[in-house]
Amino acid sequence: MPKASLVVLISGSGSNLQAIIDAIQNDELDAEIKAVISNQATAFGLARATQANINTHVIDHKQFPDRESFDQAMIEIIDPLKPDLVVLAGFMRILSNDFIEHYLHRLINIHPSLLPKYKGLNTHQLAIDNHDSIHGASVHYVSYELDSGPVVIQAEVAVLATDNAETLASRVLKQEHKIYPMVIKMVAEGRLTFDKERLNLDNKHLTKPLIWKDNQLST
Numbered sequence: 167m168p169k170a171s172l173v174v175l176i177s178g179s180g181s182n183l184q185a186i187i188d189a190i191q192n193d194e195l196d197a198e199i200k201a202v203i204s205n206q207a208t209a210f211g212l213a214r215a216t217q218a219n220i221n222t223h224v225i226d227h228k229q230f231p232d233r234e235s236f237d238q239a240m241i242e243i244i245d246p247l248k249p250d251l252v253v254l255a256g257f258m259r260i261l262s263n264d265f266i267e268h269y270l271h272r273l274i275n276i277h278p279s280l281l282p283k284y285k286g287l288n289t290h291q292l293a294i295d296n297h298d299s300i301h302g303a304s305v306h307y308v309s310y311e312l313d314s315g316p317v318v319i320q321a322e323v324a325v326l327a328t329d330n331a332e333t334l335a336s337r338v339l340k341q342e343h344k345i346y347p348m349v350i351k352m353v354a355e356g357r358l359t360f361d362k363e364r365l366n367l368d369n370k371h372l373t374k375p376l377i378w379k380d381n382q383l384s385t
């Protein structure tokens with residue numbers, strides 16, 4: 167089976183990008199990252215990409231008059247690469263409907279909460295403030311509303327009485343690094359598709375997210 171080709175969009179540290187690079191380099195994931203695009207010139211993820219010999223592009227959103235023209239500039243970089251998946255990995259810009267429509271069914275995101283809880287920012291603090299006992303992260307296909315679209319895998323992480331937003335974020339992030347390559351692998355192997363607004367895994371409709379907990383995946 168051919169490799170899945172990916173374009174990864176980042177804005178910052180790029181630790182999820184690193185997890186994907188590592189999975190490829192360790193032969194756990196048969197995929198190729200065609201390019202990494204950042205809207206921030208200082209994003210550390212760009213150095214991670216360069217270190218792995220991946221082409222990088224900086225497209226500074228501040229240089230564009232509006233969201234649509236910034237997104238169009240990204241499309242012009244991405245389209246010639248014909249990616250199977252456009253992977254949002256800590257990309258901190260809201261995407262235009264045009265961009266989402268253009269890559270619908272091949273655009274995925276990772277969000278640090280158990281969606282549909284806590285869309286947007288400050289998810290870890292919100293989980294603590296609301297006395298949640300379980301928090302986590304979700305990998306989902308992107309649809310038009312912010313942080314929405316069908317969820318493939320959720321990693322569940324226990325919230326400890328001693329947690330603050332930073333300690334909780336760091337435990338959630340470790341699990342993000344497990345579940346993001348897992349979902350990409352399912353796509354690369356042709357096991358997972360998103361079609362007609364439905365997720366299909368191994369020829370069955372996936373009607374609720376798979377749960378990753380205690381290093382095990384379950385339905």
Ligand code: GRF
Nearest residue numbers: 179180181182256276277278
């Ligand atoms: C992660 O928590 C991800 O869920 C969120 O932004 C953060 C990115 O971290 N969307 P990194 O840049 O991958 O280290």
